Amino acid sequence: MQASDESILICDLKKGNVEAFKKIYSFYHKRIYNFCLSLHQSADEAEETVQKVFVALWEQRLQVDEEKSLATYLYSIARYMVYRDFRLQVYKKAALDNINLKLNNINVSTIDDVLYSELVAFLEKFIEEIPERQREVFKLSRFSGLTYIQIADRLNISENTVDTQIRKALVFLRLKYKQHYI
Numbered sequence: 001m002q003a004s005d006e007s008i009l010i011c012d013l014k015k016g017n018v019e020a021f022k023k024i025y026s027f028y029h030k031r032i033y034n035f036c037l038s039l040h041q042s043a044d045e046a047e048e049t050v051q052k053v054f055v056a057l058w059e060q061r062l063q064v065d066e067e068k069s070l071a072t073y074l075y076s077i078a079r080y081m082v083y084r085d086f087r088l089q090v091y092k093k094a095a096l097d098n099i100n101l102k103l104n105n106i107n108v109s110t111i112d113d114v115l116y117s118e119l120v121a122f123l124e125k126f127i128e129e130i131p132e133r134q135r136e137v138f139k140l141s142r143f144s145g146l147t148y149i150q151i152a153d154r155l156n157i158s159e160n161t162v163d164t165q166i167r168k169a170l171v172f173l174r175l176k177y178k179q180h181y182i
Contacts, residue, residue: 010066013057021061025054028071032078039082049085053077060149084147126176130169137165 012020032053036046056077057064064073127135137155140146141162146154148162155162 006070007066010064010070013061014064014066016061021054021058024057024070028074029054031071032074035075036078036082039079040085045085049078049081052081056081088145122177122180123173126173127169129176130172134165134169134172137162138169141166 009020009024013024029050033046033050036049036053037043040046040049053074057074064070127138130138137151137157140151140154141148148159148166151157151162152159
């Protein structure tokens with residue numbers, strides 16, 4: 001696809017033109033699918049990611065820059081989606097492993113349980129000391145599992161602000177942890 005043709009399609013897409021979206025989809029679908037398939041373990045996972053990529057494209061169509069490569073933009077979204085799925089799988093596996101360990105290990109140490117409970121109480125206490133907006137952003141990220149983009153949209157702030165707020169919250173919690181435990 002010529003750069004000028006792509007720019008015209010992007011402009012039409014930004015106006016909400018469904019036909020432009022269909023042309024972009026038909027041109028890039030197979031490429032994005034093959035990219036996702038090379039990273040995923042199954043064709044179903046790859047196809048699901050492709051669908052998420054094009055849904056994201058439609059939802060974020062106003063932010064697409066007609067001066068930049070649409071392919072690069074789509075591959076970036078796909079890579080982000082695949083990595084996010086990997087992270088979620090790792091978290092789920094770790095949680096299941098932890099549950100299985102607790103279920104299979106009758107001799108769970110009481111000291112470990114007390115330390116864990118103390119750590120949870122510590123975190124809850126100091127999370128409440130974080131400034132209100134920072135706390136809200138932090139909780140949406142860490143407890144609700146929202147992405148930076150989703151948080152930014154929900155709170156009507158920039159992704160950079162989300163990133164900054166989370167970084168500040170983590171610095172604060174690390175400092176409190178070191179003061180308390182080290």
